[in-house]
Amino acid sequence: MLLDLLETKGTGKSETRWDQVQTGIAQLGDAARGPLQALSRDAERNLLPGQEPLGVFQFLAGQWFDAMMDRTTGWYKRFTQVWNFGLGLVLAVACNLNTIAITIIDGTESRQ
Numbered sequence: 153m154l155l156d157l158l159e160t161k162g163t164g165k166s167e168t169r170w171d172q173v174q175t176g177i178a179q180l181g182d183a184a185r186g187p188l189q190a191l192s193r194d195a196e197r198n199l200l201p202g203q204e205p206l207g208v209f210q211f212l213a214g215q216w217f218d219a220m221m222d223r224t225t226g227w228y229k230r231f232t233q234v235w236n237f238g239l240g241l242v243l244a245v246a247c248n249l250n251t252i253a254i255t256i257i258d259g260t261e262s263r264q
Contacts, residue, residue, distance in 0.1 A: 154213060155206070170206045191216060
């Protein structure tokens with residue numbers, strides 16, 4: 153999908169797919185252009201014999217996306233843990249809950 157988008161942005165009649173992708177990257181905004189240009193440079197540098205830069209770029213873009221999603225998932229998990237703890241604390245204070253007394257009362261009633 154990313155490659156299709158970049159190819160349509162860099163449409164040219166005599167260009168190869170890789171040239172179209174490079175042109176498409178150059179036409180993006182600054183926030184997206186920087187990381188994708190770095191990935192395209194890495195794709196050209198890390199070529200093995202018989203490989204095409206487009207395939208290497210696609211692999212590197214997939215790795216980059218997976219790494220960003222892992223970071224986002226970690227951030228979201230930490231954010232929701234803090235939010236849930238704060239919400240539980242506010243509810244406990246607002247309802248004047250004493251969890252120790254509730255635990256002791258529950259424990260003595262179950263023994264009888």
